[in-house]
Structure formats: C-alpha cells, structure tokens
Amino acid sequence: MTVIASADFQIDLFSPEVIANLEAVYKRLRDEHPVYYDRDYDTFFFSRFDDVWEVLRVGDNALLATESNLPTPEYLRTHHNTGAPPFASTNPMAPGPKLHSPWYEQMRAAHITPLRPKRVAALADLVRNLARERLQTLLPQRKFNLTMDYAGVVGVTVICSLFGLPAARAREIMDKVNELARYDPRKSTDLGAFFAALTGDIIPAIQARRAAGADGSNLLIDGLISYRVEPEGRALSDQEICDQLVCAMVGGIESMPKVTSQGIMELWRRPEQLKAVRADLDANLPIAVQEMIRYCAPAQYTFRTAHRDLTVAGVHVRAGQRVASLLHSASRDEREFEDPDEFIWNRPIRRVLSFGLGQHHCIGKHLATLEITALAHEFLTTVTSFEFSLDEAGKNRGVMQRGWINLPVVILD
Amino acid sequence: MQETHTKTKIVVDRTLCDGNGNCAAAAPELFRLEQDDTLKVLRDMVDESQRAKAEAAVRVCPKAALKLVEER
Ligand code: HEM
C-alpha cells in the first residue's frame, strides 16, 4: 500500500484552505492517499485507523518525539534531517515527551500514581461535589458557557488539587492553558513560550512540596523530587521537574471540557438519543461517554521522528524523516466505524485512538473519563430542559486542537 | 506439530506497563490490578477457551506491553 505523493495530488495540511475543509480532506486522504508523503515537511501523514494504530505502537526508540510531537510547519520546512537526530538530553532532563526509553517511562512512572484507576476512582466524590457546586452558582444565570464556566472550572480545580495549588488560582491557570490551545502553529515559531508561562505556576507547587519534605503525600510531585538519575544519583532540579509536569497540567485542563460540553450538545441535537440515555443514566452514560470521546476529542495529530530506518504501515521511512498520525481522521475512519460522522451514543467501539496509543498514551484517560461522566451526570439530573445557543457559540478552528471553546447553554427548566 | 498440546503464555513487559488496567477491564479472569496499582497476571498460561480473551487484552493494551507466546 505504498502511496507516495504523486504529481497530481499535493496538499499542505497546515494551509488555511485545508484547515477550512479538514473533514473532507481527511476523507480524501483516507480513501486515496492513506499514506501521504509531504516533501516540504519531509513527513509521512497517516490517516487510516489501522495505520495510525500501527505507527503509534512502534517501540524500541524507533519513532520518538525528540523534535516535538507538535512541531510547527515552519520548523518542519526548515529542518530536514540527513539521519537520526540526537536523543534528547538527560542532563538536564528534557521535557518528558521528548525523551526516549527508558527515561520516558521512568519520568512517567514517577508521577503517574495519582492518575491510575484506583486513585482516580477515589476522586469521584470530589468531582461530583465540584460539579454540583458549580451548577448551583451557574443555574441562576440561566445562560452560561458549558465548556469553560462549567466543565472547564471543575477540570482545572481538580488539577489544582493534584498539584497542591490553591483553588483560587484555578481560573487564571485555565485561561492561560486555553490561550495555549488557541495557539496557531502557522503564526508562531514554537510552543516553548506558552509552556514557559506555566512555569511560574508549577515551580511554586514543587517548592512547596520540597519544603514539606516530599513525604509522598503529593503523589504527582513527590516521586519526581525523590527520583534519582542513575548511575550518578543526581536529583532533578525544580525546572526539570516542572518540565515533566507541564503536560499533565495542559492535558488535564484543555481537552476534557470540550468533550464534555460538545458531548452533551450532540445528545441535545438528537432528542431521541438524549431520551434513550436518560432512561437509565447510571447504566447508559458510561457508554455514551465512550462515543463522546471518539467523536469530540480535540487533538488532530501527533508527530514522531524516525531514529532508524524502518518499515511501518507499508512504507519505508528513513532515519530522520517524520511521521504524523492524524488522530481525528482515524476516529472518523469508515473502515473502523460504521457511519463514522454520525454521533451514535451506543455504537460498538472496539478500539479507540482518541487518547493516543503506545509510549505517549494519555496518562489522564481514567481521570478524563470519570470527569466527563460525572459532569454530564450532574448536569442531566439537575437540569430537566435546556437548549444551546449555537448562533453565539465559538469553535476553535485551529489545526492542532479543535473543539467548542464557547458553547452557551440556556436553562429552560 | 501437535496442535492439541499448544499452550499460550502471556508475557508482560514490565518496563512498558504503566498499570492503566485496560487489560484487566477486557479480561478480568486473566488480569487484575493490585491495591498498589501493579498488574497481576492471574493465569499466565491460557488454553484455547481463554485465547480470545487474552487476544482482546493484548489488543487494548495502549502501551503495547503484552505479548502472547506459543509454547508446546
Ligand atoms: C478527554 C480528554 C483527553 C483527551 C482526548 C486526551 C488526549 C491525549 C492524547 C491524544 C495524547 C497523546 C499525545 C501524543 O501522542 O503526542 C495524550 C497524552 C497525554 N495526556 Fe491526555 N487527553 C485527555 C485528558 C487528559 C488529562 C485529564 C490529563 C491529566 C490529568 C492528560 C495528560 C496527558 C499526558 C501527561 C500525556 C502524555 C504526553 C506525552 O508524553 O507526550 N490528558 N492525551
């Protein structure tokens, strides 16, 4: 299935024309050019579910995000590698996503504990109570932004509690992260500046844990403080620890609210489905949430760079070349999902790519799933009748993270 | 090659497994997450009747940490 750029078909996935028409372009790629090679970017784009599945499962340090999992088009155009790039630095320790094995796994293991299934399950009451409190504040307004005012505030408050940051900081941190997600890779040269803006929020949390003795009571941070880089036995600096935690902060705040609000909106758009789900919320909502995640997950793509020659999904990739997994396209692949562009709350879902896969697979999957379920549950039990004011709604139509950032809901009853 | 004696062994790559429990959700008779969130393989040799379950677990493991190895 070697389909390489042909003279008669050339597109630039970062161009405004393509971005304005993404779904149609994804479909054309899946049907006609499932592996599309872009010479300017020296990148293979994979758009089918099966191929993305295969690409993301490649291990053994063959495909890594050393150059960035979200490179800018400018970077891709101006950097063509003649061989494998050097591995990321381990002294100082590079930001988690850029690392190779075994460092990637060690950094992750040092802070994943609070996000594992049992710990997350123990957060159920906290999330439900936050959702209830939020609704009590918001309902008298009769109209509010379901994405940010409701799901967003609850999500960021949970993240603040994991970081040990005061809830009073939540709103400000949320606004910063959303600024980051609005970021347009065509206009700027790197994500670094935005990430740096979060340093000022994360470093004090690390310092507070050091001052408290890092005794293990904060599972997100203490493990990174007590981690030692072997064989030197070197401890990580505040900045190195911060670089490991930025993803959990951004990831924890950005995607979940968009999936929650759009998910509720998709049900509302289809009254017969909303009715069916409501018939037994406890049993049906967890099923509907799987479809919300497939249908609404904002991430469009993730890049890797080949660190050796390899053949993957039928194409030969040389060391230094890049592969891009088009995650959203994969979730809409008709070869994996029947009628993929339809929202069907109880469709069979055999496998998903919405949380990525392989080495970088989403660390927050369990938390996100719990939050979406709890938020939708509280909303649908508290509010009997509602509608969305879609004329006023706002969608992030960028190329990196898409989704409804402003989804005004009107409370009728 | 005596097919009747083929058994399948479940192998976990502990350096990759991050204890996310997707396998235990797909095949609770074969995997369990312990109280400390480490993965326990309940039966590392599976027979024909459990093979489909074991394959489902391999498929859903997001970290590609599971492998089935045929043993005779
Ligand atoms: C519905 C909500 C969410 C979706 C759709 C989502 C999606 C994703 C995807 C697609 C990846 C893979 C990125 C890649 O391969 O480059 C990822 C990774 C990650 N996510 Fe999530 N995520 C969600 C919620 C969360 C939450 C709640 C957290 C934290 C509490 C989180 C933290 C992370 C982290 C730390 C990574 C690893 C990044 C890396 O190593 O490259 N995410 N997520």
Ligand code: SF4
């Ligand atoms: S699904 Fe894979 S990574 Fe997750 S606990 Fe099972 S073996 Fe480990």
